Amino acid sequence: MRVALLAGTYCKGMGYLENMLPKYLARLGVETHIVATDLPPYYWLRDFPETYGNFVSQSHPGTVENPDGYTLHIVGHKKIAGYARMVGVGDKLSSIRPDIVQASVCIGWIALDAALYKGAIGYKLFTGNHYHASVFPLATQPAPWWSSQRLHCMLTRTLPGRLVGLVTEKCYAIAPDCADVAIRFSHGNGGADERHYSVWKSTAEAGTFDLCVVLHGLGPGSRWAARCAVGDPVEISRCRALPIALDRSAKAHLFFGDETSIASAEALIRALPPEAAVLACFEVASMDHRWPEPEVARPEKVRWMDRAGRPGSALVSWLARQSLPSANSTTAYVTGEAWLCAMVHAHLVRDRGFRAGAVRAMPYWKTRPRSP
Numbered sequence: 362m363r364v365a366l367l368a369g370t371y372c373k374g375m376g377y378l379e380n381m382l383p384k385y386l387a388r389l390g391v392e393t394h395i396v397a398t399d400l401p402p403y404y405w406l407r408d409f410p411e412t413y414g415n416f417v418s419q420s421h422p423g424t425v426e427n428p429d430g431y432t433l434h435i436v437g438h439k440k441i442a443g444y445a446r447m448v449g450v451g452d453k454l455s456s457i458r459p460d461i462v463q464a465s466v467c468i469g470w471i472a473l474d475a476a477l478y479k480g481a482i483g484y485k486l487f488t489g490n491h492y493h494a495s496v497f498p499l500a501t502q503p504a505p506w507w508s509s510q511r512l513h514c515m516l517t518r519t520l521p522g523r524l525v526g527l528v529t530e531k532c533y534a535i536a537p538d539c540a541d542v543a544i545r546f547s548h549g550n551g552g553a554d555e556r557h558y559s560v561w562k563s564t565a566e567a568g569t570f571d572l573c574v575v576l577h578g579l580g581p582g583s584r585w586a587a588r589c590a591v592g593d594p595v596e597i598s599r600c601r602a603l604p605i606a607l608d609r610s611a612k613a614h615l616f617f618g619d620e621t622s623i624a625s626a627e628a629l630i631r632a633l634p635p636e637a638a639v640l641a642c643f644e645v646a647s648m649d650h651r652w653p654e655p656e657v658a659r660p661e662k663v664r665w666m667d668r669a670g671r672p673g674s675a676l677v678s679w680l681a682r683q684s685l686p687s688a689n690s691t692t693a694y695v696t697g698e699a700w701l702c703a704m705v706h707a708h709l710v711r712d713r714g715f716r717a718g719a720v721r722a723m724p725y726w727k728t729r730p731r732s733p
């Protein structure tokens with residue numbers, strides 16, 4: 362097998378991906394080539410000459426060497442729209458004729474060129490993403506789609522990212538938050554087909570997890586779940602933090618929500634010590650939507666409520682009649698439909714003396730009128 366790795370920069374003697382991956386692929390017996398520009402790492406830094414100038418080795422276009430068992434090809438570069446593009450990468454790849462091209466990025470000139478020459482040369486394209494959420498401001502400071510940052514991201518990342526994604530076999534993200542950034546900002550920008558689901562159960566040894574998707578039939582997530590089959594491809598990005606975390610200092614735990622809340626509430630209930638007091642109530646579209654007792658961790662602690670009228674109404678009128686454990690040592694977790702969350706939150710804080718911080722609420726979805 363012949364593999365060509367494309368990297369924006371290369372510096373001898375370092376422990377970067379572009380030094381280590383070819384070295385160890387070569388040791389595995391893979392014919393490995395790395396094609397990089399003559400630019401050194403961090404060339405874009407303003408204080409590059411003082412910081413790295415005397416430290417990094419200079420590469421020259423046209424160089425072909427064999428360090429550590431692989432072949433290094435240095436090509437020239439030119440700046441287009443402010444970003445460096447390899448010169449002659451198409452000819453270089455044609456001469457190498459790789460079975461696989463691994464681009465270190467999933468957007469930008471390198472990824473676009475790799476996607477462009479794939480058809481003519483006939484390799485499989487793998488890409489990568491090394492952008493952590495902490496260095497990608499849009500991932501942590503959401504902005505509306507019409508904001509200048511979003512529009513700029515859409516033009517410079519999402520559109521080219523989508524094009525590259527069309528011909529990409531795999532994208533290797535180096536951490537879960539890098540996968541999140543790649544999926545949301547280069548493949549879909551939080552697009553129409555991305556949905557959130559809670560992990561109900563997981564088995565690390567088998568590498569499997571279970572989700573419970575409500576089949577309401579109205580949106581892409583629900584429709585996908587209704588017709589998905591073994592072997593269908595799915596892109597998964599793990600949430601960086603639990604949307605609602607367990608409060609381990611509380612003595613009693615109350616779980617309120619609807620059908621969409623059961624999986625996450627069950628996962629939290631299973632994580633509680635046996636002595637922790639639990640009460641859960643889920644408002645469901647009809648009593649047929651109750652979960653069977655064997656699937657519920659503490660079935661004797663779970664109440665089911667038939668939805669009547671606006672989401673949350675039945676749940677709150679039941680809740681108003683219940684005596685609850687002391688508000689000082691209890692934490693409530695409220696998820697599900699947005700209006701339900703608002704009503705339950707207001708009831709607990711306003712009528713039952715809970716501190717706002719003791720009610721962990723997160724709307725999972727919002728009722729919207731059906732389009733005609």
Ligand SMILES: Cc1cc2nc3c(=O)[nH]c(=O)nc-3n(C[C@H](O)[C@H](O)[C@H](O)COP(=O)(O)OP(=O)(O)OC[C@H]3O[C@@H](n4cnc5c(N)ncnc54)[C@H](O)[C@@H]3O)c2cc1C
Pocket residue numbers: 556557558559560572573574575577579580581582583584604620621622624625724725726727728729730731
């Ligand atoms: C952190 C988090 C965890 C979640 N966990 C789960 C989970 O474990 N299981 C789960 O099923 N959902 C879960 N959800 C909710 C799920 O992501 C939303 O319901 C999702 O938007 C459904 O996508 P959709 O494409 O089916 O519908 P959408 O495109 O969002 O909506 C289309 C239409 O369907 C209606 N609709 C949406 N959701 C529902 C619903 N549940 N019941 C009835 N009508 C609905 C809307 O009013 C809208 O009119 C979670 C959400 C979050 C934020």
